[in-house]
Amino acid sequence: SSLRVVYAFAREMHPKTSDVFIQYGTAGFRTKANLLEHVVYRMGLLAVIRSRVKNGRTIGMMITASHNLEPDNGVKLVDPDGEMLEQSWEEIATRLANVSDNDLESTTAEVIKEVNADMALKASVFIGMDTRYTSPRLAAAAANGVIALKGTPKEFGIVTTPILHFCVKCRNDNTYGTPTEEGYYEKIVGAFKNIRQKLPVSGDYNTTLYVDGANGVGGKKLNIIKKSLDGELDLKLFNLGGNGGKLNLNCGADFVKVSQKPPVGVEHAPFQRVASLDGDADRIIYYFLDDQNVMYLLDGDRIATLLASYITRQLAASGAHTLRLGLVQTAYANGGSTKYITEELKVPVSCVKTGVKHLHHAALAYDVGVYFEANGHGTVVYSDNAKKTIARIAREGEPEQRAAADLLLNFIDMTNETVGDAISDLFLVETVLCARGIAAPHWLASYQDLPCRQLKVTVQDRNAISTTDAERQCTSPEGLQSRINELVTTYKDGRAFVRPSGTEDVVRVYAEADTQLNADKLAAEVAQAVF
Ligand code: 16G
Ligand code: ZN
Structure with missing residues (x-):
């Protein structure tokens, strides 16, 4: 049959050359690029099957290893609404990726049967x-x-990555936008320019923004966008991939967040805010250096609180009192932020497991769901009810309410609701800072972060560690959690947890405490306990 030819072709062109077991993890398959060719080919098969199960709707495939260094690569599938692949399919993806070339044909047939795909449909x-x-x-x-x-x-x-998610969503729902890169700019950047017409620059806000592009794709796209901005934002772009700059090497959002150091390749001026993107531009972290070169991070928690407080205010101003806004974080959220959100913003907050799919899902429970990982991955999602309510007020409300609702509509258009998006988030942040007329130090002043430290520990089997309570408690190996509890109680404001990484063969340790020295010590002691 013609499928015979397909599998013969696979063996010839994209043979499985390694016996290393590979798993569809938090963000798809990710490993050394030279181990991936057969995996990606097979994911192409699976994407077709998935498309047919979804009645011919479009599925996305993104080739990236995000913030990992250049030798790695990866692949993940995007579901029809632009969200991550449904979790129950991760096991199927893993199975298909690992079978031998000889078994590929029978396993594919098995999968098709199992998911009941109609192979006569278009895909x-x-x-x-x-x-x-x-x-x-x-x-x-x-x-x-x-x-x-x-x-x-x-x-x-x-x-x-977020442009691809956006295009998948638009292709399956044409009310969302045009499924092209240009369509993305039109919607997101167009909304930003629209808002700048309505909210002129004021106060301590200034339009200069430095950007660390991590030598990846985000900086390149901002370079395109930059040309269409007429002074609404003055982007000064660094780490665009030229001049021997290496992807994610000592730069980019992950480096800045984890090492708490400024990236190489970026010029710095005192108090000048800098936005640092990761390699595929689905994360963003802000920071600035003061006049003593001390660095201040404005991380994902900080962006979440900035956006949530602005949206809350706009909802109130538009009289949309029935809409419930909530925030979603993970165990990595700084204790300082969680306290600020509950006690000052008085916004409900939920904590979920690491990984965008978990945050995204939890955020959908609110009319307006703001979700961010501390590492800078996040966005805002709006329910249909929220969108309809806000649109109605923009048409029929009292004049001031109409103005507030109208701004919110632009704000929604500027948001890539499918997934965390550094470019969209950048415009959201710049809009709020501008609306409030504040500079980065003022933003920082809203609450104080507890000093924190992240470490990774290499162990024989990271899966020996299992966790519960959104990864804040570990249930095995026995005795580890009580040891962590003991250590934590000896520190003021102490908090710590361990979890197996979903993207690397390591165990991650997180600790926070009243001082940096104590956070460092607590992290080291917990790491010791993991061995
Ligand atoms: C992936 C996740 C990110 C998460 C990180 C944790 C997506 C798109 N990305 O990059 O959200 O923070 O993994 O990595 O879900 P870890 O499990 O190695 O700590
Ligand atoms: Zn990324």
Whole structure:
């Protein structure tokens, strides 16, 4: 049959060359790029099957390893509404990725049967990739996989992860926007420019923003956007990938957040705010240095509180009192932020497991759900009810209410609701800072972060550690949690947890305490306990 030819082709073109077991983790498959070609090809097959199960709606495939260094790469699937692949399919993806070439045919047939895919339907798959030199080859393997099962691939070339999510969503729901990179700029940047017309620059806000592009795709796209901005924002871009700058190496959002150090390759001026993106531009962290070169981080928690307080205020001003806004965080959220959110903002907050799919899902429970990981991945999602209510007020409300609702509508348009998006978040943050007429130090002053430290520990089997309570407590190995409890109580404001990484073969340790020295000590002691 024609499928025979398909599997013969797979063996020839994208053979499985390694026996290393690979797992669909928190953000898809991620490992050394040279181990991935057959995996990506097979994900092309799976994307077609998924598209058919979803009645021919478009599925996305993104080739990226995000903030990892250049030698790594990865692939993840995007579901029709632009969200992460449904969790129950992760196991199927893992199975398909690991079977031998000889068993690929029978396993694919098994999967098709199991998920009840109608292979006579059309199938459509959008493929995007980051800037890694291994990405084009992998994107080609993805397209080959799609074609093998008679699906239609559409290659977007180099795009940010959130642009691909956006395009998938638009393709399946044309009310959301136009499914192209240009359509993305039109909607997001267009909304930003619209707001700047209505909210002129005032107070201590100034329009200069420095950006660390992590030598990845985000900086490149901002360079395109920059040309269409007429003084609404003066972007000064660094780490665009030229001049020998290496992807994510000592730069980018993850480096800045974890090491708490400024990135290389960026000029600094006292109190000048800098936005640091990660390699595929789905994370953003702000920071500035003072006149003594001391660095102040404005991380994902900080962005979440900024956005949540602004939206809360706009909802009140528009009289939309029935809409419930809530915030979603993970165990990594700084204790200072959680306290501020509950005690000062008086906004309900939920804590979930690490990984965008968990945050996104929890945020959907609110009319307006703001979710952010401390590492800078996050966005805002609005229910249909929220959108309708706000649109109605913008049409029919009292004049002041109308103005507030109208701004909110632009704010919603500026938001990439499918996934955390550094570019969209950048415009959201700049809008709120401008609306409030504040500079970065004022933003920082809203609450104080507790000093914190992250460490990673290499152990024989990271899966020996299991956790509960949104990863804040560990249930095995026995005795570890009580040891952590003992250690924590000896520190003022102490808090610590351990969890197996979902993206690397390590155990992660997080600690916070009243001083940096104490946070460092507590982290080291907990790491010791993990061994
Ligand atoms: C992935 C996740 C990110 C999470 C990180 C944790 C997505 C799109 N990305 O990058 O949200 O913070 O993994 O990594 O879900 P870890 O499990 O290695 O700590
Ligand atoms: Zn990323």
